[in-house]
Amino acid sequence: MGAHPVHSVFGVAGCAFAAVVLTLGSAVASAAGGTVSGKVEATPAKFLEETVVYLKEVPGSFPAKTASLDQRGMKFIPHVLVVTAGGTVDFLNHDTVAHNVFSPDNETYNLGTFKPDEKRSYTFKTGGVYTQLCSIHPEMLGFVFVGENPYAAVVGPDGTFAIPGVPAGTYTAAVWNSHLKAADKKVTVTEGKTAEVSFSLHR
Amino acid sequence: MEADRKRSLRRWTVRGSVLGIFTLLLLTARAALGVPAFARKYGTSCLTCHTVYPKLNLFGEAFRRNGYRFPGVDSDFVKQAVVPLGQDAYKKEFPHAVWPGTLPGDVPIALGFNGQAVFHPEARAGGAAADNGARVNLNDLIGEAHVWAGGSFDDQITFFGELTFADGGTEIEHVGVHFNDLVGEPHVLNLAVGKIVPTVSTFGPHSSYLVDQATPPLSVTALYGATSDSWNVADAYDGLEVNGTIDGRLDYAVGGNAGANVEVRSPADFYAHLGYKLGGVRLDGEKGSTVPDPKKPWAEKALTLHAFYYRSGSRFSAADGAVLEDTATTFGGGLRAQWNSWELDSGAYQERHDNALAGGGRVSALAQYDELSYVIYPWLVPAVRVEYVRLSPAGGPAVTDLRGFAGVAALVRPNIKLWLVAQVERATGAPPGGWGPASGLAAPTTATSSVGPEVEAITLGLAFAF
Numbered sequence: 001m002g003a004h005p006v007h008s009v010f011g012v013a014g015c016a017f018a019a020v021v022l023t024l025g026s027a028v029a030s031a032a033g034g035t036v037s038g039k040v041e042a043t044p045a046k047f048l049e050e051t052v053v054y055l056k057e058v059p060g061s062f063p064a065k066t067a068s069l070d071q072r073g074m075k076f077i078p079h080v081l082v083v084t085a086g087g088t089v090d091f092l093n094h095d096t097v098a099h100n101v102f103s104p105d106n107e108t109y110n111l112g113t114f115k116p117d118e119k120r121s122y123t124f125k126t127g128g129v130y131t132q133l134c135s136i137h138p139e140m141l142g143f144v145f146v147g148e149n150p151y152a153a154v155v156g157p158d159g160t161f162a163i164p165g166v167p168a169g170t171y172t173a174a175v176w177n178s179h180l181k182a183a184d185k186k187v188t189v190t191e192g193k194t195a196e197v198s199f200s201l202h203r
Numbered sequence: 204m205e206a207d208r209k210r211s212l213r214r215w216t217v218r219g220s221v222l223g224i225f226t227l228l229l230l231t232a233r234a235a236l237g238v239p240a241f242a243r244k245y246g247t248s249c250l251t252c253h254t255v256y257p258k259l260n261l262f263g264e265a266f267r268r269n270g271y272r273f274p275g276v277d278s279d280f281v282k283q284a285v286v287p288l289g290q291d292a293y294k295k296e297f298p299h300a301v302w303p304g305t306l307p308g309d310v311p312i313a314l315g316f317n318g319q320a321v322f323h324p325e326a327r328a329g330g331a332a333a334d335n336g337a338r339v340n341l342n343d344l345i346g347e348a349h350v351w352a353g354g355s356f357d358d359q360i361t362f363f364g365e366l367t368f369a370d371g372g373t374e375i376e377h378v379g380v381h382f383n384d385l386v387g388e389p390h391v392l393n394l395a396v397g398k399i400v401p402t403v404s405t406f407g408p409h410s411s412y413l414v415d416q417a418t419p420p421l422s423v424t425a426l427y428g429a430t431s432d433s434w435n436v437a438d439a440y441d442g443l444e445v446n447g448t449i450d451g452r453l454d455y456a457v458g459g460n461a462g463a464n465v466e467v468r469s470p471a472d473f474y475a476h477l478g479y480k481l482g483g484v485r486l487d488g489e490k491g492s493t494v495p496d497p498k499k500p501w502a503e504k505a506l507t508l509h510a511f512y513y514r515s516g517s518r519f520s521a522a523d524g525a526v527l528e529d530t531a532t533t534f535g536g537g538l539r540a541q542w543n544s545w546e547l548d549s550g551a552y553q554e555r556h557d558n559a560l561a562g563g564g565r566v567s568a569l570a571q572y573d574e575l576s577y578v579i580y581p582w583l584v585p586a587v588r589v590e591y592v593r594l595s596p597a598g599g600p601a602v603t604d605l606r607g608f609a610g611v612a613a614l615v616r617p618n619i620k621l622w623l624v625a626q627v628e629r630a631t632g633a634p635p636g637g638w639g640p641a642s643g644l645a646a647p648t649t650a651t652s653s654v655g656p657e658v659e660a661i662t663l664g665l666a667f668a669f
Contacts (some may be wrong), residue, residue: 044279044280103292104292104295104296105292105295131290131292133290133292133293135300138287138288138289138290138293138300138301138303139286139287139288139289139290140290141287141290141292203275203276203279
């Protein structure tokens with residue numbers, strides 16, 4: 001993850017945030033390992049919804065998964081989606097108007113215009129943060145965070161997060177935010193236990 | 204020759220009565236208030252930027268100087284809903300996409316009203332005479348209404364404007380688009396375009412607790428009856444201005460505008476300003492620059508020196524149909540000395556006109572002002588102020604007008620203001636149009652007689668904005 005611009009400056013989120021904590025990878029390793037959890041504080045707090053905490057350089061191979069990103073009410077839902085490199089995202093359109101999905105970041109792609117209830121998919125080969133835009137509705141904004149491993153989580157509206165199923169070991173915990181940044185931290189995970197790590201985001 | 208002079212004086216006298224009305228309008232005008240549109244945008248109090256509005260505190264001055272933006276990244280502080288007209292990521296698509304911007308989620312408009320009750324303790328004074336001998340004038344208790352628009356198109360481009368509604372009609376007081384941070388470090392180079400108030404001081408044009416304009420306007424061609432649409436250093440004109448703050452200590456402005464011309468002509472007005480602040484918080488409010496006592500956001504120990512040059516070319520039609528052209532060359536300067544809650548603002552400028560008389564002829568003018576204020580409480584500020592004007596027309600007698608103001612400005616609420624001000628005046632002679640266009644009320648009967656000192660008015664003012 002270190003090579004991609006995780007601190008790219010993206011636009012101010014105009015869409016409401018679907019406040020969910022996603023823990024991709026938990027299905028793979030939830031039965032074993034420990035949990036990394038904590039809290040992120042942001043100044044200004046209004047950018048907190050666009051934050052992902054992730055672990056760098058976790059050894060292993062990780063099966064590709066499929067996730068979905070919906071367009072509903074002219075918003076990308078969820079606002080931030082986490083997948084693993086090699087994974088596929090099904091872009092849905094549950095609006096009654098046509099939408100387009102494209103990203104100017106990293107691999108760059110344009111899925112064209114798709115009608116209501118149409119689904120188009122894209123498989124992410126390279127890790128990084130992909131801004132999701134709709135050329136028909138320039139105010140729409142979403143993010144797909146493509147991790148090198150599944151150990152990443154979107155923070156909740158209160159700033160808390162949890163990454164379960166992490167193999168025991170010492171890792172570098174990092175944070176991505178659309179506008180803000182914070183220094184990486186070391187975290188040691190013990191089997192069956194929870195390791196705490198927190199971040200304070202600033203300009 | 205003498206007969207011509209008398210005819211000219213009679214003509215001036217007739218114009219003087221018209222200009223007398225203009226005088227009252229000037230005196231009753233307190234156009235500047237706070238701007239709740241900004242308060243709504245940032246979800247913050249008027250007191251973030253003002254002491255007793257429109258007087259700006261140190262943060263408010265930095266906000267104004269920065270093109271109506273907070274230090275740092277302006278949008279970080281915006282609490283009002285914003286409609287994105289394209290997300291920031293669209294910048295990567297340019298020129299294949301429109302450069303993104305934002306729209307305020309709510310209409311960025313604010314309203315305000317102001318006026319005053321005027322008492323004339325001396326029935327024979329010029330102030331009472333201007334009110335037809337009335338001792339009490341309530342006719343302007345609500346004398347003006349204002350509509351302000353203020354906000355941003357993105358983190359660099361902002362807008363600010365004001366419409367004023369009064370008995371005399373509706374006027375665009377000023378309106379401009381501000382393109383900020385064009386090159387280099389933040390605040391080093393900005394461009395303002397529109398009908399903007401020329402920057403002739405390091406501080407805002409309404410830096411007074413007692414009068415509307417800190418730099419007293421001196422409409423010399425109006426004073427001598429040449430035109431009612433007279434240029435002066437304090438008015439807003441259509442044009443553009445490059446300005447900025449360097450290293451938080453030095454501020455500058457260079458601008459050009461159309462000036463006050465009855466007829467269209469090529470823009471010929473040019474001005475430049477330079478200021479430097481010693482001590483205290485930075486002029487741009489950046490880098491964590493804070494006041495010594497956060498409970499007193501107006502207080503510091505600092506000295507600021509500033510100077511300006513202004514060249515204006517006016518073209519106007521005289522009463523006899525002849526077209527006159529007047530060039531005014533003005534040099535001025537001032538200082539603000541601050542010692543905790545004490546503040547002294549002083550300044551003066553010398554203005555030389557080559558054709559300001561109704562029949563043509565040179566006039567040299569001097570305007571000087573001093574205002575001392577002390578913030579007792581955040582809501583209560585007494586102040587005293589002196590303004591002095593001297594006019595020296597070619598071939599005519601020099602005349603002077605000395606005005607003293609003493610009073611107090613108070614906040615009932617952060618957006619409701621009262622002020623009580625007494626004005627004393629002494630005039631030695633008067634220009635043919637009276638002292639009105641110079642904001643004076645004293646009315647010597649001839650160009651060589653004198654009146655005063657006399658108490659012209661005691662004013663109880665009310666202003667509120669929302």
